[in-house]
Amino acid sequence: xxxxxxxxxSSGLANHQILVERIExxxxxxxxxxxxxxxxxxxxxxxxxxxxxxxxxxLKKTVEEIEGTIETEINFEEVRDxxxxxxxxxxxxxxxxEEEDKFVRSAKTVFFEAWVPESGTYNEGV
Amino acid sequence: xxxxxxxxxxxxxxxxDAVIQSLGHAxxxxxxxxxxxxxxxxxxxxxxxxxxxxxxxxxxxxxxxETAFESLHIQPNDFPSPEIPITNEPIEKVxxxxxQKLAELPIEEIKIYALASRIDHIIDDLGIKPEEVEKExxxxxxxxxxxx
Numbered sequence: 001x002x003x004x005x006x007x008x009x010s011s012g013l014a015n016h017q018i019l020v021e022r023i024e025x026x027x028x029x030x031x032x033x034x035x036x037x038x039x040x041x042x043x044x045x046x047x048x049x050x051x052x053x054x055x056x057x058x059l060k061k062t063v064e065e066i067e068g069t070i071e072t073e074i075n076f077e078e079v080r081d082x083x084x085x086x087x088x089x090x091x092x093x094x095x096x097x098e099e100e101d102k103f104v105r106s107a108k109t110v111f112f113e114a115w116v117p118e119s120g121t122y123n124e125g126v
Numbered sequence: 127x128x129x130x131x132x133x134x135x136x137x138x139x140x141x142x143d144a145v146i147q148s149l150g151h152a153x154x155x156x157x158x159x160x161x162x163x164x165x166x167x168x169x170x171x172x173x174x175x176x177x178x179x180x181x182x183x184x185x186x187x188x189x190x191x192e193t194a195f196e197s198l199h200i201q202p203n204d205f206p207s208p209e210i211p212i213t214n215e216p217i218e219k220v221x222x223x224x225x226q227k228l229a230e231l232p233i234e235e236i237k238i239y240a241l242a243s244r245i246d247h248i249i250d251d252l253g254i255k256p257e258e259v260e261k262e263x264x265x266x267x268x269x270x271x272x273x274x
Contacts (some may be wrong), residue, residue, distance in 0.1 A: 094184035
């Protein structure tokens, strides 16, 4: 039975085929002991489920109490859109800052070189 | 293949961010890394290092925004990229504005709503009945006998 216990511990019952083979190889006298082990395991699982459930429901109540204190009206889509815009702005500014690492400067002016198409036309502001 | 020409540009430092942003929007410029051609400027000019602090600030803000996205359980790349206006403001000012707007968003409140929603999902997934878990979690005598 010690060997069986080790198998249960190490496999976490995941590889049940090994367990079934070992059980089948046991003598009838061992079956009572196997039954006791499984009953203990079943009790442990039920108790754990109830303990976890109780804690989870308690946490839910606490969170609901905090929710009740929130006075701001939340518009998820608006927050999401604002976040997306801020993210895009910062990404763009980071790209610019990284590009500027390629430049050199004097006291008040910045100097850089670039390749542009010979026939390139530029938008307003460039 | 289209002919290219080399531009040499000198800009007053207050306008450099606006110039680069505009060139980026035009999408037709390939900047040359001056660090790779030191013989062209060494002794006369120095590396432009003002961007180092800005890059660090950008990384910090991006990290905060991404944390906020996680609170909403969304990925920014899952949505169409929003149009952002071209600005003539320097990076520092733009980033300060972003930081202020980010601070004004109700992220902490959203985290609470998200947590509540997540707890409800777990309760549903596990089939937990809140009214039943109120009782003591130890097994009753009849349950013990049934299992035995």
